[in-house]
Amino acid sequence: MVFRALPSNPAMVRVSGTLALRQCRLRAHLVGLCVAFSGSASQALAEPPAAPSVAPAGGADLDPSNDEVVSPPDPIEGCEARLKEAGVEFVRAELPVKPAHGKLPTCGVEQALVYKRGPLGIRYNAAPLVSCRLALGLARAERILDEEARRVLGQSVVRIEQGGTYNCRKMARFKLVSEHSYANAIDLLSVTLKNGQRVSVLSNFGKTSEEPTRREARFLRAVAHRLYDEGVFSVVLTPFFDSLHRDHFHFDQARYRVDGTRPAT
Numbered sequence: 001m002v003f004r005a006l007p008s009n010p011a012m013v014r015v016s017g018t019l020a021l022r023q024c025r026l027r028a029h030l031v032g033l034c035v036a037f038s039g040s041a042s043q044a045l046a047e048p049p050a051a052p053s054v055a056p057a058g059g060a061d062l063d064p065s066n067d068e069v070v071s072p073p074d075p076i077e078g079c080e081a082r083l084k085e086a087g088v089e090f091v092r093a094e095l096p097v098k099p100a101h102g103k104l105p106t107c108g109v110e111q112a113l114v115y116k117r118g119p120l121g122i123r124y125n126a127a128p129l130v131s132c133r134l135a136l137g138l139a140r141a142e143r144i145l146d147e148e149a150r151r152v153l154g155q156s157v158v159r160i161e162q163g164g165t166y167n168c169r170k171m172a173r174f175k176l177v178s179e180h181s182y183a184n185a186i187d188l189l190s191v192t193l194k195n196g197q198r199v200s201v202l203s204n205f206g207k208t209s210e211e212p213t214r215r216e217a218r219f220l221r222a223v224a225h226r227l228y229d230e231g232v233f234s235v236v237l238t239p240f241f242d243s244l245h246r247d248h249f250h251f252d253q254a255r256y257r258v259d260g261t262r263p264a265t
């Protein structure tokens, strides 16, 4: 797989096969203890189901050399064309980048949009205001949500309940700027299946200390694993990460990676 290099974003330069991936749990990242590894490179990349005619930019940032950079995401060349090709209906939005002042960090993003509807027509409780980079991830995430719901629960997904995207703030626990400040993150609370059943992180994820026995918990965990392992999002946080995420999944497209989908090791 060869990704087209875009001058504005060297992180998009990818080489087939031998990616040395850096897994950096956020706690370790913050104290400079990132651990490089290459053991699961084969898991980390996957082509979207229908290969688009443009480079599949917009997924997780796998470049370890820019992990320390926390700033608004780089624009993606031809982003709107990519979104249309991915079957996303959207409208442009304005979220100009504003430099930090007072207690507020730098906020905003160059390419903002309101995500009206994805490739499968899944409804949202509120149309997400997101960066283009995140929107491309959402389109892939919808397919994975639906595939896993059909496989594990025998139902398709008709609705996603999201808990917020753009929010100019620092992280709740860490003195880092949240990707929510760039509309480059989204929180997922629940999905509703075609038969009307609502599957929520709060009620259905199950205890993190136990292997899940209920189908709904297996569904939620399988989704989280695929979204991280297939490089749909850079960061995937679940109740495994901390108690702040007991009731939602957090997805973002930071330049560093965090796998918050498994027990801490």
Ligand SMILES: [Zn+2]
Residues within 6 Å of the ligand: 180, 185, 186, 187, 249, 250, 251
């Ligand atoms: Zn979040």
